[in-house]
Amino acid sequence: MTELAKTFEPGPIEAKWYQHWEEKGLFRPDRPDAEAYTIVNPPPNVTGSLHIGHALDNTLQDIMIRYERLRGKDALWVVGVDHAGIATQMVVERQMEARQDKRTNYSREEFVQKVWEWKEESGGQITRQLRRLGCSMDWSREQFTMDPHFSDAVLKVFVDLYNDGLIYRDKRLVNWDVKLKTAISDLEVETIETKGGFWHFKYPLSGGAKTAEGKDYLVVATTRPETMLADMAVAVHPEDERYQSVIGKMIDHPITGRQIPVVADEHADPELGSGCVKITPGHDFNDFDVGKRAGMKPAEMLNMLDGNGNVCQTADGLIPDEFLGLHRFKKDGVDGAREAVVARMKADGFLIPHVDKEGVEHDAEPRTIQTPFGDRGGVVIEPWLTDQWYVDAEKLAQKPIEAVRNGDIEIVPKTWEKTFFNWMENIQPWCVSRQLWWGHQIPAWYGMKFDEVHSTGAKIVGTEVFVATCEEEALELARRHYLSSSVINDDFSPENVIVVENADAAEDAFWDENKIPIWRDEDVLDTWFSSALWPFATLGWPLGQEPRMAGYSLKQSIYSQHQDPDPMVVAEWNEKRAEWDNWNAAKSRIDKHYPNDLLISGFDILFFWDARMMMMGRQLTGENPWPRLYLHGLVRAADGAKMSKSKGNVVDPLGLVDKYGADALRFFMAAMESQGRDIKMDNKRVEGYRNFATKIWNAARFLQANGIGASDTIAAPDAAKPVNKWIIGEVVETLAKLEKAFDELRFDGMADAIYHFAWGTFCDWYLELIKGEMDEETKAVAAWAFDQILVMLHPFMPFVTEELWGAMGAGERDHYPLITAKWPEPEAGVDAEAKSEIDWTVALVSEVRALRAELNIPWSSRLTLHPLDGGRTDAASALDRQGKADWGEPIDSAPAGSAQIVVAGKSYAVPLADAIDLDAERARLAKAAEAADKEVKSLEGRLNNPNFVERAKPEAVEKARADHAERKEEADRLRAALSRLG
Structure with missing residues (x-):
């Protein structure tokens, strides 16, 4: 034995043992023949630092992996970090801004190199912090979503899905972040209540058309007047009697002069405002759907904003010059398009003012509006019509839905299944392209599309797309396509197809050099696209073709002869052998560790990550990525509020580790993790x-x-x-x-x-x-x-x-x-007999201790227990040592001034006259019980008041309930003690 210090100090112990475990490779002991157990960690962002949610998530995973390792399994916990496209690019660009520098001062390759340099110097802080928590991950195979083997997998998946018709390019509305200048997903949009306005405008009917009320205009209300510049219709409900006469008629737009139709669509609510809704399909998701139902093609829909959120000319050229270049909102004190549109409508007599209760006119009715913000850019999201790449999520969702329905994938707790089905059954196309430089560049090249007329000078009518894993493959696809085309010059040769930097360079190459250029898509893939491959790509998927091992006998001849082998031959053999070993190791890992055994994640990434892994796993491997999915809740502040930096209630888990030790924090996380419930920090x-x-x-x-x-x-x-x-x-x-x-x-x-x-x-x-x-x-x-x-x-x-x-x-x-x-x-x-005997002893001593505590009996006073109805009198030693009491003679009835305890249905009298002042103790208990009862009634009054329960903050109501339960328990305990004294 090694003598232990008198005081437990966790800090030095934690540092010593983690280093020992990792250096000795004990997180992944060599167990080639053992049953596998595999989990993967949700890869944190390379920009991240450990927050309390990470502490919960990784503690739960570590509990499971340590348990299975102790059970003798080949327990593999895959660890790695995500390249976090938007977040990482933001970090590097912010650092550049601090030096009065910017991304556009560099080529794409130069900027990406700067990101890699940042990653090597500053990235991965969170992996060091996970070690502080005690996470026993297989660090020897730490993964990164931009590692070469992982990037190869990502490109292969894109190409395969494209060839299977599951990835396509389409013009649709996206959530556009004008600060980051990229599309983001619905899941990255936060809805925040903001103060805004509701403007009412007159839209004049043309050709003498009138409503049932005899008006020659429609009243349209909007919270976004700036988007009027791209209006393409006004919708009314098909059964709204007020507007039957104008359905199909035209409106003369009051600013652009554009003639737009009145369409019938159930999107228009007759009970809301005037029942007329302006339709701007290029800048509103609902309007986009209305426009499609009205027969508008996405390519025909008008876009009035550029990527910076400034007004640009629409395809029909009808936006007046006074609006061009204006930002959508007021910016730096300068009025934007919104203010300019309202001013123009007011000046031309098309604004209907709002009259408040005091009779004062205002341009708009004040409203609280649910406004979408980008969770990273922090600015209002603009629905923006643009060409992007999409995954057919609806098709990919079918097998995961089936797997959960038939029990092949168990979601724990089961209550999350309803949410899962609701989202998956109504899933929208997944936009996977992002307008960034850092990330997996989309493996698509564009070339010129020519008309079908054979000529020496073909007409360019669009673009062709060539999707391939590398530039050489793309060139080969393009050459085959153009060779088979009937619109190229007769003297065309494959060398005429070249790769150029971008579309602008393509124009020069085609017209000036008589070349047929192709150029690569500049966008990168959504980070979640690559992390969706995490359960299998981290193990070495895809394997590719098995290496040929011709020359194995050569090895025998080299090393069997008593002569120095040819160094060139040995090098060639070693290279071949390494290729084979790597392939075989990857195959072994995939065969043994995929599917994984369990996924643990927060419910907040169920659709970001979990569901997408299900889709990709089934599509690409034919198997579910794991049979069980455990979804834990959030860690909230002590009052139940969501943690946020703005509220100042964020808890630093490493601060808790410094103060109490990692073991204490880990045990807290486990003890408080009750399926489906959030955890209150305490x-x-x-x-x-x-x-x-x-x-x-x-x-x-x-x-x-x-x-x-x-x-x-x-x-x-x-x-x-x-x-x-x-x-x-x-x-x-x-x-x-x-x-x-x-x-x-x-x-x-x-x-x-x-x-x-x-x-x-x-x-x-x-x-x-x-x-x-x-x-x-x-x-x-x-x-x-x-x-x-x-x-x-x-x-x-x-x-x-x-x-x-x-x-x-x-x-x-x-x-x-x-x-x-x-x-x-x-x-x-x-042993039932031994259990009964010791349980009785424990119960006896517990009752004596409780009696002392309830009645304030000092430990200096010895007690005597008298059996009243033939109760047992053994366990004298334990009664003496732990209860400071002795056995007395059996008696028929309890004497005056004694209390009674009951153990296993038998009663024992405990005389107290020599131990405490009975009258004083009765008075004390009665007073305390009365005070507790008073508090209970007061709290009951609050909780029975509907105004308090319905209007108070949830955390205040919950605290009142907890206080009520605590005071009620105290009152019951005091009355029970009083009853003991008779």
Whole structure:
């Protein structure tokens, strides 16, 4: 044994053991023949730092991987980081701005190189922080979504999906971030309430058309007047009687003069405003759908804004010059298009003012508007009509939906299935192109599309697309296409097809050099496209063609002869051998570790990541990526509010680790993780679990002081004494509870089982019951039981358990660390007789202790227990040591001035006249009970008040309920104590 320090200090222990585990390769011990167990971590952004959500997510994963490793499996926890296209480019560009520099001062290649340099110097901070948390990941194979093998997989997937008709280019509306100048997904849009206005305008009908009310105009209300410049219709409900006469008629647009139709569409709500809705399909998602239903093709829809959010001319050239170049909103104190449109409509008499309650006219009616913001750019999102690449998510979603419905994929908790089905069954095309430089550049090249008339000078009528994994393949596709075309010059040769930098360069090459140019798409893929391949691409997918190993016999001849082999031959062989070894290793990993066994993620990335992995897994491998998906909640502030930097309630997990230790934070996360519920941060609870670690530490010191070290057996030792039989049975029962909780992914149940056994059963009772009775049997059982605690607790508190494991068996365990030890196999059962006997003793002493606590009986006063109805009088030693009480003679009835306790249905009288002032104690208890009752009634009044329950903040209502339950429990306890005194 190694003598333990008097005080438990987690910091040095954590640093020592993590370094030891990683250096010795203990996170992935060599177990080639063992059953596999595989999980992958949701790859954090390379720009990220550890937040409290990461702490929860990775703690739960580490608990599972350590558990399965202890069970002897080949446990692989795949670790890596995501290149985080938008986030990373933002970080690097912000640093450039600080130096009065900018991205556009460099070529694409130069800028990307600067990002790589940043990644090598500053990226990956979060992986260092994950080590602080104790995450036992396989760092030897750390992955990055821009690694060469991963990039190859991404390109292959894009090409394969394109060839299968599951990726296509289309003109649709996207969420455009005018600050970042890129499209973003629906999932990256935050809806925030903002103060805005509701403007009412007259749209004049042309050709003498009138409504049923005799008006020669329609009243249109809008919260976005600037988009009027691209209006293409006005919609009314097909059954709205007021407008039957004008459906199909035309409107003379009051600013552009464009003639636009009145269309019938159920999108127009007759009960909302005037029932007339202006339709701007190039700048509103609902309007886009209305426009398509009205027969408008996306290519015909008008776009009035450029990528910076400034007004540009539409295809029909009808926007007046006064609006061109204006920003969509007021910017830097300068009026924008919104203000200019309102001013023009007002000046021309088309604005209908809003009159408030005081009769004062205003241009607009004040409104609170649900406004979309980009979660990274932080500016209002603009629906923008543009050409982008899309994945046919609807088709890819079918097999995952089927897998969840038939139970091939289990979502835990099951309550999330409804949300999953609702999203997947209504899924929209997935826009996967982003207008960035950092990321996987889309493997598509464009070439000129010519008319079908054979001539020496073909007419350019559009573009061709050539999708390939590399430039050489794209060139080959283009050459084949143009060779088979009938519109090229007769003297055309494959060398005429060349690659140029961009579309502008293509024009010069075609007209000036008589070349047929192709140029690569400048966009990159959505980060989630690559991370959707994470479960299998991290293992080496795709394998590709098996390397040919011709020349194996050459190896035999080289090394069998007693002469120096030709260095060139040896080098060639070694290169071939390495190729084969890499291929074989990847095949072995994929065969063994895919599908993975479990995915743990926050519910907030169910559609960002989890569902997309299901889609890609089924489409590309034919298998589900994992059979179980566990979705945990969010970690919230102590008052239940969502954490945010703006609220100032963000908790730094590393600060908690510094203060309480990683083990304490990890155990808190597990204990509070109840399926489907968010976790409220509670530093007191974390501190309490630091005390739990200290309790285990002190138990080890007590054992050492009594000559008890490590056990030398996995199975339970032989035992004859009831107390030893009892603790063996308690280990067996705790192990069963723990394994059931692991099977059901009940992390709170796991923590509860080991906590109550370790602290309550073992430390508080067993160690007390065996004091002074340390024979060899007891020492063996105590050592074994403590070993079981360390092993069962290790997945939750790896650092303190590893330290104690080594200290209890110093020397013996130098080559047998706890991290790779064996999960308990007691090979024992529960001795019912011993359990009954010790449970009775525990209950007896507990009742005596409770009596002392409730009635303020000082420990200096000894108590005497008199059986009233033939109750047992054994366990005298435990009663004496732990209750400071003795047995008295059996009596028929309780004397005056005594209290009663009940154990196992039998009553015992405890005379108290010599222990406390009975009258004073009755008065104290009555007063305290009355005060508690008063608080209970006050809280009941608040909770029964509908105004409070409905209008107060949810956290305030929840606190009132918790206070009510606590005060009610206190009042009941005080009255019970009072009743004991008679």
